[in-house]
Structures are given as structure tokens and as C-alpha cells.
């Protein structure tokens with residue numbers, strides 16, 4: 336069981352490092368958001384303390400982890416399309432161990448992706464090195480784990496590639512835009528506030544913000560427990576749905 | 583013990599019966615051919631036998647293990663080469679094999695040697711570190727066969743092993759498959775819709791059509807059941823030949839047309855010496871002799887009233903018909 340989980344984790348990591356275009360492609364998008372919004376809106380949005388670019392920096396890291404992890408999760412759709420899924424399903428190992436390997440692989444690569452963005456933001460000067468990095472790392476791990484598992488849960492229910500743009504437009508994008516990554520929650524209209532508080536990514540973004548900037552509008556312990564709970568729920572849901580997947 | 587025992591195995595997809603109460607046994611150590619047109623239910627049967635798909639009805643034992651209740655044991659007993667590739671093309675050949683070893687719990691100290699041995703067997707050891715996406719169709723097939731053998735299964739399933747391959751590669755694969763069976767004693771179950779493939783490789787053949795097994799025997803017996811061989815004799819004096827042939831006891835029927843005599847009989851190759859000596863005795867000159875033996879195509883035609891190609895062309899039609907019948 337551990338052996339199957341390990342080898343599927345290793346497979347994800349190997350594939351990640353082999354696909355340079357995917358690696359750089361998924362760096363470009365968060366950076367694009369960072370520059371376009373950071374410099375475009377810095378005079379429009381007022382943040383309580385610090386610059387707007389610093390304010391969105393943790394959100395941009397969370398974004399890259401989110402995208403990369405959901406992509407890793409729905410890799411299963413490709414695995415089904417290209418046949419590899421069957422190789423794992425017909426093996427004498429539990430589906431849970433396969434799902435866990437995929438989840439840990441996705442979490443690992445999305446943390447790497449988040450760290451790359453983090454380093455770039457350090458170099459640009461929008462973030463500073465502090466002990467909070469360790470806490471930020473924990474939040475990245477939780478975001479990565481939760482959303483890879485969510486990707487697996489979704490992919491287990493989708494039969495073909497056509498579902499993919501739907502996931503992009505109706506799941507990932509709203510999760511990102513309604514997470515408080517780009518705007519301060521304090522001045523948001525109350526309807527938006529409610530939605531944002533229901534969005535699990537919000538707790539990741541706020542937690543990262545606390546870790547990297549030293550202040551957040553949600554208590555970091557609340558962030559940790561909500562995100563941790565959501566992660567656990569997603570892993571269970573992903574395992575449950577993957578267990579019922581049809582070859 | 584039989585390698586596989588199937589009793590009344592059935593699979594429905596909504597109102598379509600893809601596999602319809604099939605029953606047969608596969609003996610240990612034999613190459614068993616599962617021959618039928620596209621859509622006959624071959625892959626669905628293999629999916630059930632490999633525990634990927636739940637049967638709607640019926641029972642089956644693979645290597646003595648019930649496919650419903652002893653899934654892991656069944657999975658360890660079989661090597662599976664699916665109709666479509668299930669390799670990870672972004673990994674190298676070696677990595678694909680290593681992954682398989684770990685999924686099947688092959689002990690660490692045996693892995694490298696086994697991988698290398700099998701890569702040699704399928705003549706891919708010099709490409710072991712190439713990404714699979716750079717492989718040709720034939721190389722991928724060979725790699726998949728090697729992979730299927732890594733955990734030393736006693737039964738190997740091959741679903742349309744030479745589909746879409748060029749004739750040269752097919753011949754080579756046939757050699758591998760034959761050798762595997764002979765040298766390693768592995769029971770092989772292969773599905774195909776190629777008559778020649780079943781004929782060449784299989785000890786016994788089950789012909790499946792529209793979800794039902796309609797005939798099962800060795801290729802020779804299947805053909806004999808359909809009818810005997812035909813001997814064509816080209817001669818300068820067909821009338822004389824017909825005359826003496828009709829008198830001999832083995833001949834069922836002798837017909838004459840444009841300078842030739844055609845004789846229906848069994849075991850034609852054994853009758854030829856006798857015919858030649860008869861011709862000499864009667865002082866008739868024979869120009870040439872040829873034998874036509876019934877093919878599996880004739881067997882299929884005999885049982886279904888259609889050639890396998892016609893059956894494929896009309897399978898969509900049948901599908902609709904069957905759906906209509908069931909929805910009533």
C-alpha cells in the first residue's frame with residue numbers, strides 16, 4: 336500500500352519536473368495577475384497597512400498553489416483518456432492508496448510551484464524573509480492537499496475532457512476571485528463578504544497573509560482549523576468518489 | 583485445475599446485453615483465442631475477468647479465485663494488456679516497468695533484474711531510458727507485454743494484441759506470444775477479430791458474436807465441422823478424371839468445370855498420393871493439384887450466416903435493433 340502511494344507520488348513529481356512548459360506556464364499566470372493588478376490597482380484599492388502589492392502577494396502565492404493543485408487532481412481525467420488509469424485500477428492495491436499517492440503528488444508539486452512564486456516575489460521585493468515563512472509553508476501544504484483532493488473528487492465524476500473548461504470557469508476562477516486574495520474584506524459589501532467567508536480558500540489566503548505580512552482580518556488559528564477541516568473533508572470525499580470510479 | 587472457469591457470465595449496459603450468459607473453461611498452459619467481430623463483447627469479458635467490471639450475472643474463477651470476492655488474488659494472478667495502451671507516455675520504459683513492480687509488490691532486490699530480463703525478451707533494453715511517447719506502436723505493445731509479465735502471472739490476457747500494427751511487427755509479436763507460452767508455460771487468453779491471428783496462435787478458439795459464444799473448439803475441429811476440404815485437379819482430360827474419382831470411396835462429390843475437377847473430401851493432403859497413382863493407372867495427365875481448406879471465415883459464416891466483416895458493418899444496426907427489442 337505504502338509502495339503504491341509512494342510510486343504514484345514519485346510519478347507526479349517526475350512528470351512535473353519533466354514538463355518545463357507547464358512549470359513556467361503556471362508561473363506566468365500568477366505573475367501576470369500580480370503585475371497587472373498590483374500596479375494597476377495600487378492607487379485605487381486602499382489597504383489598512385502596507386502597499387497593495389504586498390497585500391495581494393500572499394494571495395498570488397495561494398493562487399498558484401490553487402491552480403496547480405486542482406490541475407494535478409484532474410490529471411485523472413487525462414490518465415483515463417490516455418489509458419494509464421486502468422494500469423493502476425487493475426493492480427492489486429486499494430484505490431485509496433492510489434488516490435493518496437495522487438493527492439500527495441499534487442500537493443508536493445503545488446507547494447513547489449508556490450515556493451517558486453514566493454522566491455520571485457522576494458526578489459521583486461514585495462515580500463520579506465521572516466519566520467512566518469514556515470507558517471506560510473504549512474498553509475501552502477494545506478491548500479495544495481485540499482484542492483488536489485477536490486480535483487480528484489471532481490475528476491472522478493467527469494467522464495471526458497469536455498468537462499474541463501467547465502471546471503476552470505465555474506470552480507477554480509470563482510474560488511480564486513471570491514477568496515479575498517485581491518481585495519480587503521473589511522470594506523467589502525456584505526453579500527460578497529458572506530460568499531467570501533464560505534469560500535475555503537479565503538482561510539488559506541488570510542492565513543498566508545498573517546504568516547507573511549504579520550496581520551490578517553481572520554484569526555490564523557481559525558484559518559488553520561477551517562482549512563484543515565476542509566482538507567480532511569476533501570480527502571475523504573476524493574477517496575470516496577475515486578473508490579467508485581469506473582474504468 | 584482449469585486456469586479459468588466461466589459460468590453464465592453476463593454483462594448488461596442499460597438495456598444492451600454486451601455479454602450474454604457465456605460459459606467455458608480455459609485449460610492451464612493453453613493459448614485460448616477469443617474471436618469475434620468488433621462489438622462482440624470480447625473486451626467486456628476481459629474487463630470482468632480482470633475484476634475491472636462487475637458482472638451483471640454469472641460466475642467466474644481465475645486461477646481458482648472468484649472474480650467477485652477474491653479480487654486482489656485474481657489481480658496478482660493475471661497480466662493484462664489492454665486493447666488501448668495504458669502506459670504513461672511521459673515516463674521512460676524503465677520507469678513504467680518500475681512503477682508496475684511497485685504496484686504489484688515485486689520485492690526490491692528482484693526488480694532490476696526482472697525488468698532487464700523482460701526488456702531483453704522484447705528487445706527494448708537499448709531504449710530503456712527513452713520516454714515512451716517516442717516509441718512506435720509495436721514497441722509500446724511489446725513494452726506492455728513485458729510489463730504484464732513483471733509480477734510473473736500464471737495467466738496473460740492480451741486484448742487485440744496486434745490491432746493497428748504493420749504485418750512485420752505482427753509476425754514478430756506472434757513469435758513472442760508463441761514463445762512465452764511454450765517457454766514459460768503461461769496460459770494466454772487473447773482476443774482478436776483477425777482470423778489468421780486466432781488460427782496461428784490459439785490452441786482452442788471460442789467464437790463470440792453479439793455477446794454469445796457460438797462455437798468452441800480447436801481450429802482444425804471447427805473447420806472440419808463446417809465441411810471437408812476441396813481438391814482441385816487441373817488436367818487435360820477432366821472427363822476421365824471425374825470418372826475414376828467418382829468411383830473411389832473417399833470422394834463425396836466430384837464436379838467438373840473449365841478444365842478442372844473439384845473433389846470434396848476430408849484430410850485432402852492424405853488423398854493426393856492415391857489420386858496421382860489412380861491417374862497414372864488410368865493414363866490421364868494431371869497438370870496441377872491444389873487443396874482448399876475451409877478457413878475460420880467459413881466457420882464464422884457457417885454459424886452466423888455472415889462473414890465477420892459483414893457482421894461488423896451491421897453491428898450498429900443490430901445494436902439499434904437490440905435496444906429497440908429491449909425497450910419494448
Ligand SMILES: Nc1ncnc2c1ncn2[C@@H]1O[C@H](COP(=O)(O)OP(=O)(O)O)[C@@H](O)[C@H]1O
Nearest residue numbers: 595600618619620621622623624625626627901
Ligand atoms: N461502458 C460501456 N457502456 C455502454 N456500452 C458499452 C460499454 N462498454 C462496451 N459497451 C458495448 O458493449 C458491446 C461490446 O463491446 P466490447 O466488449 O468492447 O466489444 P469487443 O471488444 O468485442 O469489440 C458493444 O456494443 C459496446 O458498444
Ligand SMILES: [Mg+2]
Nearest residue numbers: 624625665742
Ligand atoms: Mg475490444
